[in-house]
Amino acid sequence: MEPAAAVDFARSRLADIAIVDVPDRTTLPIVEALGASGMIVVATSGAGSVALAVEAMRRGAVDFVLKPYSPETLARRLAPRLEERRQRAEDPAEAGPDPDEPRDFAGFVGRSAPMQALYGEIARIAPSRAPVFITGESGSGKELCAEAIHARSGRAAKPLVALNCGAIPRELMESEVFGHVRGAFTGATDDRVGAVE
Known part of the structure; x- marks a missing residue:
């Protein structure tokens, strides 16, 4: 299906969500066209390609779900998007x-x-x-x-921790991020909580 035809097809059914199977890069223009039309687009694929997932997200997909997936998993992934759209419909200032x-x-x-x-x-x-x-x-x-x-x-609601990795020596990176216990290495005289703990 051509991208323009996919958009027309979705609009004719008054769809808000499109779940697009992306077996390879050939369907990415459809993801892009549907996303540009304002639809919530979820890309899905049985190919666990990180590059394909990244490209689908760049083209307008709001999420990438790896096959096989259950209806519950898909519903859970879509719930925040549907809530966001509902809030925008109720309050245009939030758009x-x-x-x-x-x-x-x-x-x-x-x-x-x-x-x-x-x-x-x-x-x-x-x-x-x-x-x-x-x-x-x-x-x-x-x-x-x-x-x-x-x-x-x-x-x-959880903290965001920013690390300047360029300022941390390579040999101390693990300790800075994950912490350490006393005696883990020479000079570790006390327990230390890491940035991600």
């Missing part, structure tokens, strides 16, 4: 950043088209349980972006 509104988005400053695209991306991926890799030059706002994703995720 996301408006380029005409002079307000900030999660501490970011800017209303240009690229910034609006970034805000939309954050809002889209935050409820997903998929790992997110944020890249950018020093000072570009990677940590701010991570904080915005965390604040909109299902883990928002």
Whole structure:
């Protein structure tokens, strides 16, 4: 099916959610077209390819579910998205950043088209349980972006721990992240709680 035909098919049935089987890259344009039309798109595949999952998420899927999955698993993964859509329908002010509104988005400053695209991306991926890799030059706002994703995720009530891995010597990284007990290595005179504990 062509991407435009997939969108027409979904709209003709007044669908809000599309579950798209992505056996390979050939169906990614359909994911992109449905996502761009405003639908909640969940990509699913029996191929456990990380690259395929990442590409599907980049193209507009809100989640990637590996086959086989149970209806309960799918319902659990969709629940936050449906709740978000329900809240937006009840309160249009919650629909996301408006380029005409002079307000900030999660501490970011800017209303240009690229910034609006970034805000939309954050809002889209935050409820997903998929790992997110944020890249950018020093000072570009990677940590701010991570904080915005965390604040909109299902883990928002839990602490976000930021680590400057470049400032931690390689031999101490495990101890800094996971902690250690007294006597675990030379110089470990006390128990130490790690950043993730």
